[in-house]
Amino acid sequence: xxxxxxxxxxxxxxxxxxxxxxxxxxxxxxxxxxxxxxxxxxxxxxxxxxxxxxxxxxxxxxxxxxxxxxxxxxxxxxxxxxxxxxxxxxxxxxxxxxxxxxxxxxxxxxxxxxxxxxxxxxxxxxxxxxxxxxxxxxxxxxxxxxxxxxxxxxxxxxxxxxxxxxxxxxxxxxxxxxxxxxxxxxxxxxxxxxxxxxxxxxxxxxxxxxxxxxxxxxxxxxxxxxxxxxxxxxxxxx
Numbered sequence: 001x002x003x004x005x006x007x008x009x010x011x012x013x014x015x016x017x018x019x020x021x022x023x024x025x026x027x028x029x030x031x032x033x034x035x036x037x038x039x040x041x042x043x044x045x046x047x048x049x050x051x052x053x054x055x056x057x058x059x060x061x062x063x064x065x066x067x068x069x070x071x072x073x074x075x076x077x078x079x080x081x082x083x084x085x086x087x088x089x090x091x092x093x094x095x096x097x098x099x100x101x102x103x104x105x106x107x108x109x110x111x112x113x114x115x116x117x118x119x120x121x122x123x124x125x126x127x128x129x130x131x132x133x134x135x136x137x138x139x140x141x142x143x144x145x146x147x148x149x150x151x152x153x154x155x156x157x158x159x160x161x162x163x164x165x166x167x168x169x170x171x172x173x174x175x176x177x178x179x180x181x182x183x184x185x186x187x188x189x190x191x192x193x194x195x196x197x198x199x200x201x202x203x204x205x206x207x208x209x210x211x212x213x214x215x216x217x218x219x220x221x222x223x224x225x226x227x228x229x230x231x232x233x234x235x236x237x238x
Contacts, residue, residue, distance in 0.1 A: 003215055010073045010211060018207040020081045021069050026202050028062035031055040036108055053105050060100020061093030064149040067142070070210050071149075071218050075228055088149060095155060096148050103141055110134055138177030139166040142210075142217045150227050169220045176216030183209040 011018075032055040039048030065088040072079045113130045143162035147153060153161070166173045183205060222228050 006074070007211070007215065014073050017069070017073070017081050018211065019203055021066055021085065022202070022204050022207040024081070024085050025062050025066050025206055028058040029056075032059065032104060036111075040111075049108070052108065053101060056101045056104035057097050058089075058093065058100075059104050060096030060098070060145070060148075061089045063100060063103075063145045064092040064096045065089045066207065066210060067145050067214065068149045070207065070214050071146070073211070074215060074218055075231075077231070092148050096145065098155070099144050099148070099159075103137075103144075106137055110137075134181075135174070135177055136166070138181060138213075139170075139173040142176060142180075142213055143173075143221065146214075146218065146221050150221070151225055165217075165220055165224075169217075172216045172220060176213040179216065180209040180213035183212060 032052045035048050035052035035055055038044060039046070039052060044051075062085075065085040068088045069079060069081055069084050072084065110130065110133075113126075116126075140162045143165040144158055147158045147161060148155075151158075
């Protein structure tokens with residue numbers, strides 16, 4: 001199906017599953033996010049930021065579970081959100097822990113960076129560096145968690161593959177990153193009150209972003225590793 005038609009088809013069939021998935025991810029990320037917010041408010045100072053990174057240990061596993069569930073929707077493979085989430089979380093949490101913590105630390109650093117930019121305390125080089133690093137991160141990160149979810153490889157190989165995917169499929173990777181970021185930008189900028197973006201993000205913001213992103217970056221991974229073909233052959237054998 002063409003991309004736009006597939007997107008609205010998934011929304012029609014799986015909207016409430018996307019909401020459930022979003023809430024499950026938020027439950028895993030809440031301790032880390034709460035500690036980061038406390039740090040931003042000046043509570044416990046830098047110690048809150050350190051604790052927020054330490055509390056990010058379940059985020060990698062949660063991302064793998066979410067990516068698995070969203071790609072099942074893209075593959076039109078029926079599933080049960082809670083069961084699939086718990087199963088993939090247990091399978092992938094150990095390997096995904098370090099990448100998840102590093103990605104969380106990067107996101108928090110970006111939040112701090114853009115706060116500095118908003119106050120006008122930096123020059124053009126600082127702005128360009130922040131924007132480029134954010135785009136490159138958005139291009140590579142989805143490939144990391146997709147591979148952990150579906151492929152049995154060493155983490156070092158997964159990281160190398162993610163870079164190769166990003167630059168081997170630059171238009172898809174860039175489009176996926178920009179589409180994913182567009183959701184957050186729209187929620188923050190278009191809603192009349194920025195605080196109103198918070199409940200929207202908690203309910204649907206993350207899964208909308210991942211759906212738009214994975215519709216672009218999933219096909220290269222599937223093509224490279226023949227994932228859908230292998231899974232269908234296993235189902236037929238069962």
